Amino acid sequence: xxxxxxxxxxxxxxxxxxxxxxxxxxxxxxxxxxxxxxxxxxxxxxxxxxxxxxxxxxxxxxxxxxxxxxxxxxxxxxxxxxxxxxxxxxxxxxxxxxxxxxxxxxxxxxxxxxxxxxxxxxxxxxxxxxxxxxxxxxxxxxxxxxxxxxxxxxxxxxxxxxxxxxxxxxxxxxxxxxxxxxxxxxxxxxxxxxxxxxxxxxxxxxxxxxxxxxxxxxxxxxxxxxxxxxxxxxxxxxxxxxxxxxxxxxxxxxxxxxxxxxxxxxxxxxxxxxxxxxxxxxxxxxxxxxxxxxxxxxxxxxxxx
Amino acid sequence: xxxxxxxxxxxxxxxxxxxxxxxxxxxxxxxxxxxxxxxxxxxxxxxxxxxxxxxxxxxxxxxxxxxxxxxxxxxxxxxxxxxxxxxxxxxxxxxxxxxxxxxxxxxxxxxxxxxxxxxxxxxxxxxxxxxxxxxxxxxxxxxxxxxxxxxxxxxxxxxxxxxxxxxxxxxxxxxxxxxxxxxxxxxxxxxxxxxxxxxxxxxxxxxxxxxxxxxxxxxxxxxxxxxxxxxxxxxxxxxxxxxxxxxxxxxxxxxxxxxxxxxxxxxxxxxxxxxxxxxxxxxxxxxxxxxxxxxxxxxxxxxxxxxxxxxxxxxxxxxxxxxxxxxxxxxxxx
Amino acid sequence: xxxxxxxxxxxxxxxxxxxxxxxxxxxxxxxxxxxxxxxxxxxxxxxxxxxxxxxxxxxxxxxxxxxxxxxxxxxxxxxxxxxxxxxxxxxxxxxxxxxxxxxxxxxxxxxxxxxxxxxxxxxxxxxxxxxxxxxxxxxxxxxxxxxxxxxxxxxxxxxxxxxxxxxxxxxxxxxxxxxxxxxxxxxxxxxxxxxxxxxxxxxxxxxxxxxxxxxxxxxxxxxxxxxxxxxxxxxxxxxxxxxxxxxxxxxxxxxxxxxxxxxxxxxxxxxxxxxxxxxxxxxxxxxxxxxxxxxxxxxxxxxxxxxxxxxxxxxxxx
Numbered sequence: 001x002x003x004x005x006x007x008x009x010x011x012x013x014x015x016x017x018x019x020x021x022x023x024x025x026x027x028x029x030x031x032x033x034x035x036x037x038x039x040x041x042x043x044x045x046x047x048x049x050x051x052x053x054x055x056x057x058x059x060x061x062x063x064x065x066x067x068x069x070x071x072x073x074x075x076x077x078x079x080x081x082x083x084x085x086x087x088x089x090x091x092x093x094x095x096x097x098x099x100x101x102x103x104x105x106x107x108x109x110x111x112x113x114x115x116x117x118x119x120x121x122x123x124x125x126x127x128x129x130x131x132x133x134x135x136x137x138x139x140x141x142x143x144x145x146x147x148x149x150x151x152x153x154x155x156x157x158x159x160x161x162x163x164x165x166x167x168x169x170x171x172x173x174x175x176x177x178x179x180x181x182x183x184x185x186x187x188x189x190x191x192x193x194x195x196x197x198x199x200x201x202x203x204x205x206x207x208x209x210x211x212x213x214x215x216x217x218x219x220x221x222x223x224x225x226x227x228x229x230x231x232x233x234x235x236x237x238x239x240x241x242x243x244x245x246x247x248x249x250x251x252x253x254x255x256x257x258x259x260x261x262x263x264x265x266x267x268x269x270x271x272x273x274x275x276x277x278x279x280x281x282x283x284x285x286x287x288x289x290x291x292x293x294x295x296x297x298x299x300x301x302x303x304x305x
Numbered sequence: 306x307x308x309x310x311x312x313x314x315x316x317x318x319x320x321x322x323x324x325x326x327x328x329x330x331x332x333x334x335x336x337x338x339x340x341x342x343x344x345x346x347x348x349x350x351x352x353x354x355x356x357x358x359x360x361x362x363x364x365x366x367x368x369x370x371x372x373x374x375x376x377x378x379x380x381x382x383x384x385x386x387x388x389x390x391x392x393x394x395x396x397x398x399x400x401x402x403x404x405x406x407x408x409x410x411x412x413x414x415x416x417x418x419x420x421x422x423x424x425x426x427x428x429x430x431x432x433x434x435x436x437x438x439x440x441x442x443x444x445x446x447x448x449x450x451x452x453x454x455x456x457x458x459x460x461x462x463x464x465x466x467x468x469x470x471x472x473x474x475x476x477x478x479x480x481x482x483x484x485x486x487x488x489x490x491x492x493x494x495x496x497x498x499x500x501x502x503x504x505x506x507x508x509x510x511x512x513x514x515x516x517x518x519x520x521x522x523x524x525x526x527x528x529x530x531x532x533x534x535x536x537x538x539x540x541x542x543x544x545x546x547x548x549x550x551x552x553x554x555x556x557x558x559x560x561x562x563x564x565x566x567x568x569x570x571x572x573x574x575x576x577x578x579x580x581x582x583x584x585x586x587x588x589x590x591x592x593x594x595x596x597x598x599x600x601x602x603x604x605x606x607x608x609x610x611x612x613x614x615x616x617x618x619x620x621x622x623x624x625x626x627x628x629x630x631x632x633x634x635x636x637x638x639x
Numbered sequence: 640x641x642x643x644x645x646x647x648x649x650x651x652x653x654x655x656x657x658x659x660x661x662x663x664x665x666x667x668x669x670x671x672x673x674x675x676x677x678x679x680x681x682x683x684x685x686x687x688x689x690x691x692x693x694x695x696x697x698x699x700x701x702x703x704x705x706x707x708x709x710x711x712x713x714x715x716x717x718x719x720x721x722x723x724x725x726x727x728x729x730x731x732x733x734x735x736x737x738x739x740x741x742x743x744x745x746x747x748x749x750x751x752x753x754x755x756x757x758x759x760x761x762x763x764x765x766x767x768x769x770x771x772x773x774x775x776x777x778x779x780x781x782x783x784x785x786x787x788x789x790x791x792x793x794x795x796x797x798x799x800x801x802x803x804x805x806x807x808x809x810x811x812x813x814x815x816x817x818x819x820x821x822x823x824x825x826x827x828x829x830x831x832x833x834x835x836x837x838x839x840x841x842x843x844x845x846x847x848x849x850x851x852x853x854x855x856x857x858x859x860x861x862x863x864x865x866x867x868x869x870x871x872x873x874x875x876x877x878x879x880x881x882x883x884x885x886x887x888x889x890x891x892x893x894x895x896x897x898x899x900x901x902x903x904x905x906x907x908x909x910x911x912x913x914x915x916x917x918x919x920x921x922x923x924x925x926x927x928x929x930x931x932x933x934x935x936x937x938x939x940x941x942x943x944x945x946x947x948x949x950x951x952x953x954x955x956x957x
Contacts, residue, residue, distance in 0.1 A: 029657065139321055141568055142620050146575035147609045148328065154597060154605055155333040155340060233459055237579055240461070241597055259583065264473060265480065276465060280458060287457030534741040540697055541736070542806060543728035544759040553744050632746060632790045
C-alpha cells in the first residue's frame with residue numbers, strides 16, 4: 001500500500017477466518033478446547049447411568065445386611081461380590097451412590113445458597129457488614145472443618161439419617177462459597193456497567209439481579225460443583241470415622257465397614273474396590289467439571305502456549 | 306505500623322481460641338443433654354477396677370458443671386480449664402490423662418504433616434513455576450493431566466490404593482502402624498529406619514495428591530502474572546528471560562501461593578486425620594478415631610481444641626511472615 | 640535532510656481468535672527521522688498499541704507478526720535473533736508504558752528496577768557507581784533521590800510514570816515509543832510529565848513515537864501526526880496541517896469533533912462505529928461512515944500516497 005513502489009493492494013480478498021462458523025461446529029470446536037468440561041460431564045453421566053440402570057436391574061433391598069451369603073468374591077450371581085455382613089455389594093453401590101450424592105447436593109446447594117446471599121450482601125454493601133461477614137468467614141476457614149463436624153456429630157447422641165448428615169455438613173459448607181462469591185462480586189462491582197446502572201436509577205437489588213447475576217452464573221456453577229465435591233468429601237470423612245448414618249449403604253459407610261473388618265488384610269479385595277472406584281469417579285468427574293466451568297467463567301486461564 | 310498489624314493478628318488468634326473453646330462447650334449441650342456427664346455416669350456404672358477413679362471424676366465434674374450450676378458459671382469454669390490446657394482424664398483410657406495421650410501422639414502427626422506439607426508445597430510450587438516457563442520442554446506438559454487427576458482425589462483414597470499395591474501385593478512396605486509392633490522405641494538406627502519405613506506410605510498418600518494441587522495453583526498464578534503489565538515492561542527493558550521469569554513472575558506469583566497455603570492448612574489436616582485412620586498411624590488422627598468409638602468426650606474435646614489452637618498458631622506465624630514477602634502489606638491496614 | 644532512524648514497511652499483524660484471524664495492523668508503513676516527534680492517534684482498537692508492541696517484538700500469542708519489516712538504521716528488527724533483539728530493546732529502542740497503571744514490579748524497589756535494566760545490558764559498574772547512576776536518572780526526570788528506595792505502591796501516578804521514563808532513557812536510546820504515557824493522569828500532572836519528556840527528548844536527541852488519543856496533547860508535542868483507523872494509517876502530516884487542512888475524511892471529522900475554546904457549538908461526533916476487525920468492509924475501510932464515499936470506495940482500497948509535500952493520505956478523493 002505504500003507509495004514508494006507504487007503498488008496498489010486491493011483489500012478485497014477475504015481475510016482468513018472471517019465469517020461465522022455454524023453453531024454445531026462452534027460447539028464441537030469449543031468441546032475440543034474445553035476437554036475438562038467434556039470429561040467431567042461424561043464421567044458423571046456414566047455414574048448416573050450406572051445408578052439409573054442399576055435401580056431397574058438390581059434388587060436394591062439386597063443392600064441391607066444379612067440378605068445374601070457373606071464374603072462371596074465377584075461372580076455372575078454377585079457381580080461385585082458380597083461383604084461380611086451379607087450385603088450384595090452391587091446393590092449397595094447402586095443404592096448407596098445416590099445417597100452420598102444426595103448429601104453432597106443438599107449440603108452444596110444450601111451452602112452455595114447461603115454463600116451467594118452473604119457474599120453479595122457483603123461485597124455490595126461493604127462497610128461494617130462486610131467486615132463482619134469477612135471476619136467470620138476468614139476465621140471459619142482457618143478451623144479444620146472436619147473436626148468441627150466431628151464435634152457436632154458426636155454431640156448429637158442419636159444415629160443420623162442421611163438428610164441429617166446433609167444438614168450437618170451444610171453447617172460449614174457456606175464458608176468457601178461466601179468468600180469466592182464475595183471476591184467475584186467485588187471485582188464485578190468495579191466494572192463500569194454497575195456504575196452506569198446505578199446512575200440510571202436502578203435500585204440495589206435490581207442491579208444485583210439484572211446486572212451482576214448474569215455475569216456471575218458460570219462462576220456460581222463452578223462454585224456449586226466445588227461445594228458439592230467438598231460436601232461429599234466431608235460426609236465420607238465423617239462416615240469413615242464412624243459418625244455416619246450407620247444403617248445407610250452410603251459409600252463412606254461401606255468404607256467404614258471395610259476398615260472395621262480389616263478387609264484389606266483379609267484379602268477381600270472386592271469389598272473395597274467397588275466403593276473406591278465409584279468414589280474416584282465421583283471426585284474426578286466433579287473436579288473436571290469444576291475446571292471446565294472455571295474455564296467458561298474465567299477464560300483468561302486459556303493456555304498461554 | 307508493623308506492631309499494629311501483629312497485634313491485630315494476635316487478637317484474631319485469641320478470638321479463634323476462644324471460639325474453639327466455646328464451640329467445645331456449647332455444641333455438646335445443644336441437644337439439651339450433657340453427653341459428657343452421661344458418659345461418665347455410664348462408665349461409673351460399668352464397674353471394674355477403674356470404678357473408683359471414674360466416680361471421683363464424676364463427682365468433680367458435678368461439682369464444677371453440675372446441673373444446679375448456672376450455665377454461665379459452668380462456661381467460665383470451662384474457659385478457665387481450657388486456658389490452662391487442663392483437659393482432664395481420658396474416659397476410655399483412665400487413669401491416663403488426655404494430655405498424656407496427646408503428648409504421645411502429637412510428635413507422629415507433626416512429623417507426618419510437617420514433612421509432607423513442606424515437601425509437597427516446595428516440590429509442587431517449583432514444578433508449577435517450571436510448567437509455566439515458556440521454554441519448558443514439551444514433554445513436561447504431559448505431566449499435567451495425571452497431576453490434575455491425582456489432585457482431585459482425597460488423601461485417604463490414594464492411601465488405600467497405595468496400601469493395596471505396595472503393602473499388600475508387592476509387600477515392599479509395612480501396612481499399619483508407626484513402627485513394628487513390639488519394637489522398643491529407642492534412638493537407634495534400626496528403630497529410626499523402622500519408623501521411616503512405616504511413614505513412607507502415609508506420607509506418599511499425602512505428597513502425591515497435594516503436590517499436584519500446589520503445582521496447578523502455582524502454574525495458574527504464574528500464567529496470571531505473566532499477563533501483567535510489569536512483565537511486558539520488564540521484557541521491553543531487554544532483560545534476560547530468566548531474570549523476568551524469576552524476579553518478576555515467580556517472585557510475584559509466590560505471594561498468592563503462600564496465602565493459599567495458609568488457607569489450606571485446615572483442609573490438609575482434615576485429610577491427614579483420615580490418612581492416619583486408614584494406616585492406623587499412631588498420630589492424633591487414630592487417637593481421635595478411637596476416642597469417637599469410645600465416646601470419650603474429654604479426649605475428643607482436647608484433641609479438637611488443641612488442633613484448632615495449633616492451626617491458629619501456624620496461621621498466625623504465616624500471617625506475620627507475609628509482609629516480609631509482600632512489601633505492600635505493611636503499608637495497608639491488613 | 641536527516642536520515643530515517645526507523646522505517647516500518649508493510650507491517651501486517653494478526654490476532655488468532657477462535658472465530659478466525661483478526662487483522663490488527665493492516666499493511667502499515669511509516670518512517671521516523673532522527674530526533675523527530677511522531678504522534679500516532681486513533682480510537683481504542685485502531686491498532687496503535689499493537690503497532691508499538693510489534694515494533695519491539697513484544698507481541699504475545701495469540702498475536703503474531705505475519706509480514707513486514709521494521710528497519711532501525713540499517714538493521715531489520717524482524718530478522719534478528721531473540722538475543723540480538725533483547726539487546727536492541729531499551730538500548731536502542733525504549734518503551735514508555737502507561738506507568739501509572741501496573742508497569743512497575745510491585746515487590747521491587749525503584750532503584751532495583753533501574754539497576755537491573757543496566758545490568759541486563761551488560762553495564763558493569765561498582766555498587767556505588769550504580770547508585771550514582773540511579774540518582775542521576777531520577778534527578779533527570781525530576782524525582783527526588785529518596786524515591787530510589789521506595790516501592791511502586793508508595794508513589795503517586797505521576798511519580799510512577801516518571802520512574803518508567805527514567806528506566807526508558809537509562810541507556811540513551813535512539814528511539815522512544817511512548818504508549819499513552821499520560822492517559823490515567825490528571826491534567827496538571829499530564830503537563831508536567833509531557834514537559835519532562837520533551838526536555839529529555841531534546842537532551843538525548845532521540846526520536847519519539849507518541850501513541851495516544853488525546854489530540855490536544857498531540858498538538859502541543861509532536862512534529863508530525865499519523866492518524867490510524869481500523870488497523871490502517873489513513874493520514875500522516877505535519878501536525879499543524881492535520882489541524883488546519885486535514886486531508887482524509889476521517890481526520891476531518893475527527894478535527895471537527897474537537898470542542899473549541901473560542902466558540903460554542905453542538906457536539907459533533909462521527910456517526911457509526913468502527914468496523915469489527917475480523918470482518919473489515921471491502922474497499923476503503925472507512926467508506927461505510929464516510930459522508931463523501933463514491934462507488935470506487937466500495938470496491939478498491941485507496942493507495943497511501945504523498946498527496947502534498949510531506950502529507951500522506953489514503954483516499955480516492957484526493
